[in-house]
Amino acid sequence: MTVYNSLAQDTANIPNPVLPGVADAGVLHYNGEYYIGGVSTKGSFYVSPDLVNWEGPYHVFSMDNDWTEGPSADDSQIHASDIHYLNGVFHHYWSVNYWGKDHHVVHIGHAVSPDVLGPYKEPVKETWLANRIDPHLFRDKDGKLYLYMVKFTDGNTIWARPMKDPASFSGAPRYLFASLPGTWETRDNRVAEGPWVVRYRGQYYLMYNANHTSPDWGNYTLGVAQADGPMEFNHGSKYPHPVVQSNQEDLEDIYPDLLRSDPETEGSSQGPTRVSVGLFLYTADAPGENWNQLSFDDSAWLKGMPGLGSAPVKNSTTRQVRTAWKTEKLWLRKTFSVEKEKTGNLSLRIHHDGATRVFLNGTLIYSDEGRQYRHWNFDREATALLKDGKNLLAIESSAGHRSGFLDVSLFDMKDRRADDILFSPGQPNILRGPNGFEWWLIYMANKNAERRGQYINRVHFFDKKLVVDGITAGGTPGYHAVPAAPTFGDLFNGAGKAVKEKWKILSGSWKQENKELVLLSADPATALPLSQPSTHYLFEAGVKIIADHGRAGIYAWRKDEDNWMKILLDRKARKWALELRKAGETQTASYPLPDNFNYEAYHKLTVFKNAGEFRVLIDGLPAPGQYLFNPSGQPGTEFPGKGLFEKGLPGLYAEAAAAFDGILYTIGWDEFDTQITGWKTASGTIAEADSWHLSEEGIGPARKEGRHSVFKGDPVNLYEFSLQVTFAGGKEGLDAHAEAAENPAQNPNAGANPDAGAAGKAGIYAVYVDDANYIKALFDAKARQLLISGRKNGKPLKTHRLSLETSRPLYADMKYSDFIEKHFTFDSPAWINALRFSKTPHGQPDTLIEDIHRKMDIFFRQGGRWYPLDGYREIPSTHPGFEEIGFEPVRATALKLVNKQAGDHHFYTYKLWTRELFRESSHVRVVKLSDSLIFLVNGEEIFRMSHDFPASRVGLTAVNALARFNGITFFRLKSR
Numbered sequence: 001m002t003v004y005n006s007l008a009q010d011t012a013n014i015p016n017p018v019l020p021g022v023a024d025a026g027v028l029h030y031n032g033e034y035y036i037g038g039v040s041t042k043g044s045f046y047v048s049p050d051l052v053n054w055e056g057p058y059h060v061f062s063m064d065n066d067w068t069e070g071p072s073a074d075d076s077q078i079h080a081s082d083i084h085y086l087n088g089v090f091h092h093y094w095s096v097n098y099w100g101k102d103h104h105v106v107h108i109g110h111a112v113s114p115d116v117l118g119p120y121k122e123p124v125k126e127t128w129l130a131n132r133i134d135p136h137l138f139r140d141k142d143g144k145l146y147l148y149m150v151k152f153t154d155g156n157t158i159w160a161r162p163m164k165d166p167a168s169f170s171g172a173p174r175y176l177f178a179s180l181p182g183t184w185e186t187r188d189n190r191v192a193e194g195p196w197v198v199r200y201r202g203q204y205y206l207m208y209n210a211n212h213t214s215p216d217w218g219n220y221t222l223g224v225a226q227a228d229g230p231m232e233f234n235h236g237s238k239y240p241h242p243v244v245q246s247n248q249e250d251l252e253d254i255y256p257d258l259l260r261s262d263p264e265t266e267g268s269s270q271g272p273t274r275v276s277v278g279l280f281l282y283t284a285d286a287p288g289e290n291w292n293q294l295s296f297d298d299s300a301w302l303k304g305m306p307g308l309g310s311a312p313v314k315n316s317t318t319r320q321v322r323t324a325w326k327t328e329k330l331w332l333r334k335t336f337s338v339e340k341e342k343t344g345n346l347s348l349r350i351h352h353d354g355a356t357r358v359f360l361n362g363t364l365i366y367s368d369e370g371r372q373y374r375h376w377n378f379d380r381e382a383t384a385l386l387k388d389g390k391n392l393l394a395i396e397s398s399a400g401h402r403s404g405f406l407d408v409s410l411f412d413m414k415d416r417r418a419d420d421i422l423f424s425p426g427q428p429n430i431l432r433g434p435n436g437f438e439w440w441l442i443y444m445a446n447k448n449a450e451r452r453g454q455y456i457n458r459v460h461f462f463d464k465k466l467v468v469d470g471i472t473a474g475g476t477p478g479y480h481a482v483p484a485a486p487t488f489g490d491l492f493n494g495a496g497k498a499v500k501e502k503w504k505i506l507s508g509s510w511k512q513e514n515k516e517l518v519l520l521s522a523d524p525a526t527a528l529p530l531s532q533p534s535t536h537y538l539f540e541a542g543v544k545i546i547a548d549h550g551r552a553g554i555y556a557w558r559k560d561e562d563n564w565m566k567i568l569l570d571r572k573a574r575k576w577a578l579e580l581r582k583a584g585e586t587q588t589a590s591y592p593l594p595d596n597f598n599y600e601a602y603h604k605l606t607v608f609k610n611a612g613e614f615r616v617l618i619d620g621l622p623a624p625g626q627y628l629f630n631p632s633g634q635p636g637t638e639f640p641g642k643g644l645f646e647k648g649l650p651g652l653y654a655e656a657a658a659a660f661d662g663i664l665y666t667i668g669w670d671e672f673d674t675q676i677t678g679w680k681t682a683s684g685t686i687a688e689a690d691s692w693h694l695s696e697e698g699i700g701p702a703r704k705e706g707r708h709s710v711f712k713g714d715p716v717n718l719y720e721f722s723l724q725v726t727f728a729g730g731k732e733g734l735d736a737h738a739e740a741a742e743n744p745a746q747n748p749n750a751g752a753n754p755d756a757g758a759a760g761k762a763g764i765y766a767v768y769v770d771d772a773n774y775i776k777a778l779f780d781a782k783a784r785q786l787l788i789s790g791r792k793n794g795k796p797l798k799t800h801r802l803s804l805e806t807s808r809p810l811y812a813d814m815k816y817s818d819f820i821e822k823h824f825t826f827d828s829p830a831w832i833n834a835l836r837f838s839k840t841p842h843g844q845p846d847t848l849i850e851d852i853h854r855k856m857d858i859f860f861r862q863g864g865r866w867y868p869l870d871g872y873r874e875i876p877s878t879h880p881g882f883e884e885i886g887f888e889p890v891r892a893t894a895l896k897l898v899n900k901q902a903g904d905h906h907f908y909t910y911k912l913w914t915r916e917l918f919r920e921s922s923h924v925r926v927v928k929l930s931d932s933l934i935f936l937v938n939g940e941e942i943f944r945m946s947h948d949f950p951a952s953r954v955g956l957t958a959v960n961a962l963a964r965f966n967g968i969t970f971f972r973l974k975s976r
Contacts, residue, residue: 013472013473013474013475013476013479013480013481013482014052014455014456014457014472014473014474014480014481014482015052015473015474015482016422016445016447016453016455016456016457016471016472016473016474017445017447017450017453017454017455017473018051018052018053018054018453018454018455018456019036019046019054019453019454020450020451020453020454021040021451021452021453022036022038022039022040022041022046022444022452022453022454023038023039023040023427023444023452024038024039024079024080024081024134024194024426024427024444025037025038025039025041025080025081025427025429025442025444025454026038026080026081026082026083026093026094026429027083027429027431027442028083028084028085028090028116029431029432030085030090030116030662031491031542031602031604031661031662032049032434032489032491032542032661032662032663032664033047033048033049033491033662034047034048034049034050034051034431034442035047035083035116035117036048036054036442036454037060037061037078037081037083037092038078038079038080038081038094038427039078039079039080041056041057041078041081042057042059042075042076042078043059043060043061043062043075043078044056044057044058044059044060045057045058045060045116045117045118046058049434049491049493050434050482050483050485051433051434051440051442051456051482051483052456052482052483058117059118060092060113060117060118060119060120061078061092061111061113061118061119061120062075063075063077063078063096063109063122064121064122064125065109065122065125065126065128066125066126066127067105067107067126067127067128068096068098068105071098071100072096072098072100072103072105077096077097077098077105078094078096079094079095079096079097079133080094080095080097080133080134080135080194080427081093081094082094082135082136082137084137084139084166085116086139086166086619087596087597087598087601087619088114088598088600088601088602089112089113089114089166089601090112090113090114090115090116090118090120091110091111091112091137091166092110092111092112092113092120093108093109093110093129093135093136093137093147094108094109094111094135095107095108095109095132095133095134095135096109096128097133106131106132106133107128107129107130107131107132108128108129108130108131108132108133108135108149109122109128109129110122110123110124110129110166110167111123112166123167124167129167130147130149130161130169131149131151132149132150132151132152133149133150133156133193134148134149134150134193134194134195134427135147135148135149136148136149136195136196136197137163137166138197138198138230139620139621140199140230141199141621141622142621143594143621144162144163144230145162145163145164145165145166146160146161146162146163146197146230146231147160147161147163147169148160148176148195148196148197148206149161149173149195150192150193150194150195151173153175153178154178154190155178155179155189155190155191155192156178156179156190156191156192156193157175157176157177157178157192158176158177158178158192158193158195158206158208158233159173159174159175159176160173160174160176160195160230160231160233161173161174162231174231176206176225176231176233176234177192177225177233177234177235177238178190178192179191179192179210179211180235180238180814182842182843182907182910183811183812183814183910184210184221184223184241184242184245184811184910185210185211185221185223186210186211187211187217187219187221187315187317188211188212188217188219188314188315188316189211189212189217189315191209191210191211191212191213192208192209192210193208193209193213194207194208194209194426194427194428195207195208196208196428196429196430197230198430198439199230200439200461201461201463201464201672201673201967202464202672202673203226203227203228203464204226204227204228204229204230204232204233205224205225205226205430205466206224206225206226206227206233207222207223207224207243207428207430207441207466208222208223208224208225208428209221209222209223209426209427209428210222210223210242213424213426214424215318215423215424215446215452216313216316216318216319217313217315217316217317217318217319218246218316218317218318218319218423218424219246219315219316219317219424220423220424220425220426221242221244221245221246221425222242222243222244222245222425222426222428222443222468223238223239223241223242223243224238224239224243224466225237225238225239226239226464226465226466235814235815236815238814240810240811240812240813240814240815240824240825241809241810241811242811243466243467243468244425244441244443244457244468244470244471245423245425245471246317246421246422246423246424246425246471247419247421247422247423247471247476248317248349248421248423250809251411251418253809253836253838253879253881253882253911253913254807254879255411255412255413255414255879256411256412256878256879256880256881257278257409257410257411258336258337258338258346258410258411258412259278259280259306259334259336259393259408259409259410260278260306260409260880260881261278261336261880278305278306278334279303279304279305280303280304280305280306280308280323280332280333280334281298281301281302281303281304281332281333281334282301282302282303282304282308282323282330282331282332282333283300283301283302283330283331284326284327284329284330284331286329286331287331290362291331291333291394292333292359292362292392292394292396293361293362293392294335294361294362294390294391294392296333298333301333304322304323305322305323305846306322306323306407306408306409307319307320307321307322307323307405307406307407308321308322308323308324308325308330308332308404308405308406308407309321309323309324309325309403309404309405309406309407310324310325310326310399310403310404310405311403311405318351318373318423319351319405319407320407320845321405322846325399325404325405325406326404327399327404328398328399328404329396329397329398329399330395330396330397330404330406331394331395331396331397332394332395332396332397332406332408333392333393333394333395334392334393334394334395334408335390335391335392335393336390336391336393336410337389337390337391338386338387338388338389338391338412339388340386340387340388343386343412344412344413344414344415344416345377345378345412345413345414345415345416345417345418346377346378346382346383346386346410346411346412346413347375347376347377347378347410347411347413347417347418348365348366348375348376348377348378348408348409348410349374349375349376349408349409349410349411349418349421350366350372350373350374350376350406350407350408350409351372351373351405351406351407351408352368352371352372352373352397352400352405352406352407353371353399353400353401353402353403353404353405353406354370354371354397354398354399354400354401354404355368355369355370355397355398356368356372356395356396356397356398356406357395357396357397358393358394358395358408359392359393359394359395359396360382360385360386360391360392360393360394361385361386361387361391361392362392362394363385365378365381365382365385370400371400371449372448372449373421373448373449374420374421374448374449375418375419375420375421377413377417377418393408393410395408416477419473419475419476419477420447420448420473420475420476421446421447421448422445422446422447422471422472422473422476423445423446423471424444424445424446424452425443425444425445425455425470425471426443426444426445427443427444428441428442428443429441429442429443430442430459433483433484434483434484434485434486434489434664435483435484435485435486435487435538435664435666435668435971436486436538436540436606436664436666437484437538437666437668437670437969437971438458438483438484438971439458439459439460439461440456440457440458440459440483441456441457441458441459441468441470442454442455442456443455443456443457445471447473455470455471456483457469457470457471457472457480458470458480460722460923460925460939461967462724462827462923462938462939462967463672463724463726463921463923463966463967464672464967465827467923467939469939478940478941479927479934479936479941481927484720484971484973484974485974486664486665486666486974487531487532487534487537487665487666487667487972487974488502488529488530488531488663488664488665488666489663489664489665490502490503490517490529490663491515491661491662491663492512492515492516492517492661493515494512499511499512499517499527501530502529502530503517503527503528503529503530504527504528504529504530505526505527506526506527506528507523507524507525507526508521508523508524508525508526508527508654509521509525510525510527515661516544516659516660516661517652517659517660517661517663518546518657518658518659518660519552519654519657519658519659519660520546520657521657522547522550522655522656522657523655524653524654524655525652525653525654525655526555526651526652526653527651527652528555528558528649528650528651528652529649529650529651529663529665531649531665532667532716533647533648533649534647534648534649534667534714535609535611535645535646535647535648535678535713535714536609536610536611536667536668536669536678536712536713536714536970537608537609537650537665537666537667537668537669538606538607538608538609538664538665538666538668538670539554539556539606539607539609539650539664539665540604540605540606540607540662540663540664540665541554541604541605541652541660541661541662541663541664542602542603542604542605542660542661542662542663543569543602543603543604543605543658543659543660544600544601544602544603544658544659544660544661545569545571545599545600545654545656545657545658546600546656546657546658546659547571547656547657547658548571549571549572549656550571550572550654550655550656550657550658551568551569551570551571551572551577551654551655551656552568552569552653552654552655552656552658553566553567553568553569553576553605553653553654554566554567554605554607554650554651554652554653555567555649555650555651555652555653556578556607556609556614556616556650557607557609557614557644557648557649557650558648558649558650558651559646559647559648562581562582562583562584563581563582563583563646563648564580564581564648565578565579565580565581565614565629565644566578566579566653567605567607567616567623568653569593569599569603569605570590571599571656573590574592574593574595574597574599575590575591575592575593576590576591576593576618576623576624577589577590577591578590578616578626578629582644589626591623591624591625591626592624592625593618593624594624602659602661603618603619604617604618604619604620604662605617605618606618606620607650608669608670609648609650610669610671610675610677610678611645611677611678611712612630612644612645612677612678613628613629613630613675613677613678614628614629614630614644615627615628615629616628616629645678647714650665666971666972667714667716667971667972668719668969668970668971668972669712669713669968669969669970669971670968670969670970671968671969672698672966672967672968673695673696673697673698673966674694674695674696676694676698676699676965676966676968678712679692679699679710679711679712679956680710680711680712681709681710681711682709682711682771687699687710691703691708692708692710695964697726697728697964697966698724698726698964698965698966698967698968699956699964699965699966700728700958700962700963700964700965701958701961701962701963703962704759704760704960704961704962705960706959706960707957707958707959707960708957708958708959709765709955709956709957709958710955710956710957711765711768711953711954711955711956712953712954712955712970713953713954713970714953715769715950715951715952715953716951716952716972717928717930717950717951717952718928718929718930718972718973718974718975719927719928719954719970719971719972719973720925720926720927720928720969720970720971720973721764721766721925721926721928721954721969721970722923722924722925722926722967722968722969722970723764723923723924723956723965723966723967723968723969724921724922724923724924724965724966724967725762725763725764725779725921725922725923725924725963725964725965726828726920726921726963726964726965726966727757727758727759727760727762727779727781727920727921727961727962727963728962728963728964757781757829757831757891757920758781758829758918758920758961759781759782759960759961760781760782760958760959760960760961760962760963761778761779761780761781761787761958761959761960761961762778762779762781762957762958762959762961762963762965763776763777763778763779763786763787763924763957763958764776764777764924764926764954764955764956764957765953765954765955765956765957766788766926766928766933766935766954767790767928767933767947767949767952767954768952768953768954768955769949769950769951769952769953771791772791772792772793772794773790773791773792773793773794773949774790774791774952775788775789775790775797775933775945775947775949776788776789776790776955776957777924777926777935778957778959779804779918779922779924781918781920781961783801784803784804784805784831784917784918785801785802785803785804786801786802786804786935786937786942786943787799787800787801787802788800788802788935788943788945792949800943800945802942802943804916804917804918804919804922804937804942805915805916805917806915806916806938806940807836807913807914807915807916808913808914808916809911809912809913809914810824810825810826810895810911810912810913810914811824811910811911811912812824812909812910812911812912813825813894816894819905819907820898820899820905821896821897821898821899822896822897822898822907822909822910823894823895823896824894824895824896824897824912825893825894826892826893826894826919827919827921828893828919828920828921828922829891829892829893829919829920829921830891830892830893830914830916830917830918830919830920831889831890831891831892831916831917831918831919832860832889832890832892832914832915832916832917833886833887833888833889833890833915833917834875834884834885834886834887834914834915835853835858835884835885835895835912835913835914835915836877836879836882836883836884836912836913836914836915837852837853837882837883837884837885837908837909837912837913838852838881838882838909838911839852839881839882839883840881841906841907841908841909842907842908842909842910842911843907848881849908850883851883852883852908852909853883853885854900855899855900855901855904855906855908856897856898856899856900856908856909857897857898857899857900858872858895858896858897859895859896859897859898860890860892860894860895860896861892861893861894861895861896862890862891862892862893866896867890869887869890869895871887871888872885872886872887873885873886873887874886882913886915889917895912895914897909897912919938922937922938923937923938923939923967924936924937925937926954927973928947928949928952928973929973930975931946931947931948932944932945932946932947933945933946933947954970
């Protein structure tokens with residue numbers, strides 16, 4: 001058995017890869033632990049309590065059927081696993097991807113086991129379950145099952161099929177989508193694969209892969225489609241942009257490559273173009289002495305484009321061969337110029353198959369004896385070798401065992417240092433993290449020249465848009481913390497650990513054995529976690545009734561002996577029951593469970609307590625019959641009464657022999673739309689009763705004028721708090737203005753309203769102790785800033801005015817684009833004042849076009865109407881491969897590029913960089929650690945400050961602003 005990353009919890013950032021050497025894999029979360037298996041695990045699983053530390057492998061499955069034989073039946077052919085637990089049975093789906101000389105076996109299989117670690121057996125041996133690869137089972141909120149798969153129709157395409165049960169279908173397959181030509185999805189091959197579906201906040205999200213999986217292409221990328229139902233995904237529901245891609249993609253757009261800044265000019269049908277970007281001089285003959293000196297005569301050397309290799313890979317970005325290499329060894333020279341005072345941190349990105357040495361101005365700076373693909377950041381000694389003006393990079397490289405390849409770039413990273421090369425993310429799994437509130441993406445990727453491994457990165461929802469904080473590794477700048485632990489958790493894995501060390505036993509005889517907490521008697525028994533009571537929390541427990549009758553379950557809330565709520569599985573009645581005791585009086589309601597409900601198996605009971613509201617889930621689905629309970633007396637709910645806003649603890653309860661596992665208790669809440677509740681003013685008045693309005697767009701002040709603040713939560717020391725802040729009210733005035741505008745083309749940006757849009761300030765109390773001790777962060781719509789201010793012991797703290805200006809890429813939105821015009825849509829109205837255009841036209845990687853922006857008319861949309869972007873000025877670009885234009889700030893919901901010449905059908909710009917000053921809807925996240933506060937806006941860390949505030953609450957606030965707050969998540973953090 002191998003243990004990976006056993007010390008990872010002590011590191012600040014995720015130590016990706018968390019499981020080296022494992023590629024296409026599936027992940028199951030069962031009773032608090034994660035199980036992973038797939039390519040390279042050869043029928044085995046690894047196990048982790050926290051997604052970071054993995055143990056294994058444990059062999060669980062080998063194929064034994066009539067449709068595989070010989071090499072196709074080998075354990076190495078168990079690919080793309082998908083693992084699920086349903087009503088006492090573990091289901092393992094996988095695909096065989098065997099392409100042999102005499103026959104092919106490319107099918108989806110299905111095996112089952114009563115135990116998570118197997119052995120798994122195939123219930124049907126005669127034939128496979130489905131064609132072709134990458135199975136994924138999704139269970140909807142109504143319990144219906146769907147199998148997503150990949151077929152080889154229009155390239156690799158994604159299909160879905162409803163299922164009668166986990167082993168049989170109930171309808172025909174439905175085609176969902178392929179990869180779209182001319183987009184990021186087809187950088188090389190027509191591939192859409194690796195589907196994974198998740199439902200959250202009333203929406204369905206399908207994450208998928210596009211492009212060739214091999215790192216030799218380097219284009220494997222993750223995208224997302226979002227829909228209203230599990231079978232409604234299509235081309236039109238895709239996000240225009242990738243959600244996880246190589247970290248080199250944007251790096252090349254932001255930081256200039258000093259070795260590719262001297263292209264040569266020639267004519268073409270598109271006008272003056274520049275080609276042969278960054279020519280190198282090279283020779284296959286051993287050069288004379290001083291060949292690595294600037295003064296050496298290289299006039300007889302050959303000229304070649306970067307990317308010298310012996311085995312071309314068409315449309316590769318990692319091994320793109322532009323110059324043929326047929327010999328055992330090569331020597332290269334490349335001059336470049338710098339101004340030392342204006343040059344920042346330099347990073348050499350180098351990719352080679354064999355032993356390679358790099359010299360700068362005659363001095364060796366880099367040497368490696370094998371295959372490598374990495375960034376090498378200049379150290380102090382290498383930086384000292386630079387000269388003002390012309391410098392020489394000289395390289396000696398040998399071919400590798402199977403091929404020869406050499407490519408090199410030199411980036412000016414300014415004040416940053418280059419990260420590891422992280423690329424080819426794929427085969428996604430999206431699951432809740434160990435604390436029950438976070439979402440995590442578990443997927444394969446590559447780092448530098450290493451083998452593929454499993455990576456994890458946080459998934460966020462900016463209101464209802466899925467965003468991934470990745471791809472990252474241990475050295476990636478910013479805040480990328482490992483998965484948060486629950487406030488209290490127990491997997492009962494500790495050898496011989498006394499139950500009373502973690503539990504308060506109120507009654508019954510409890511024993512920890514076989515990695516479970518077991519109650520062997522039939523007497524009523526209660527156990528409560530030794531933890532902090534709270535008003536808002538998530539509690540989860542695996543429950544199994546051992547006796548052939550009786551009841552067992554959880555306390556959803558317990559204040560004392562006379563005030564509690566229980567959620568119970570009743571084996572004899574074949575129902576689940578809710579019992580509420582308030583002030584000594586008990587009420588009961590029960591609801592039927594499915595006829596095939598297996599009481600002898602583990603079932604997960606989940607309760608979200610949000611103020612006085614309770615949501616009950618059984619096995620991850622809304623509890624049958626009734627799942628929302630609000631004992632505080634709101635209409636349409638069971639058990640009217642008062643008092644469950646009070647703090648309490650969840651716990652375990654049984655009236656018969658039972659077992660419990662996978663206990664999770666996390667203080668916090670997760671709410672959106674009309675589910676938002678429990679916010680109060682500083683005086684304790686419920687928000688909805690004090691000029692705050694709740695709607696499908698979230699919660700916000702009912703009137704614009706004045707200062708409005710509400711607060712929530714029990715005071716805690718460490719936590720994370722996140723939400724979407726949206727300014728409202730601007731669009732109506734903007735639409736009216738747009739309708740009244742006349743002749744908008746007569747003047748620069750005529751008809752557009754420069755004063756339209758957001759007004760006032762809105763944001764959060766990141767820390768709230770009382771009116772004399774707090775920290776708040778406000779979006780200032782007029783100043784287009786984030787203001788961080790506060791008080792300590794009544795005295796004002798320094799106000800930090802933070803610019804929200806950022807450079808952001810937009811991809812052509814193919815829902816609205818065609819060969820005539822290209823549309824670029826914003827997630828919300830945004831104020832912009834500059835655009836950056838790549839001089840490289842889309843699909844022509846070795847061509848540069850000067851004044852490329854002049855080939856297109858530029859429009860922006862405001863209030864549902866298009867306006868020409870006139871009066872712009874050209875701005876000197878710091879990147880030789882880009883042109884930039886500036887203009888007076890405009891509020892836009894979309895941009896449009898239209899080729900000026902009717903007969904010009906060239907696709908010039910697919911990815912457009914904008915200088916964004918302010919968004920009218922932004923995601924804000926604050927992390928309160930023991931000595932620091934971290935503020936993140938739209939996923940980017942924007943500010944850190946030290947603090948010494950005690951346990952705090954959080955709040956929402958608006959000043960002379962109509963704002964809405966939605967998608968609100970808060971959870972307590974544990975000190976590491």
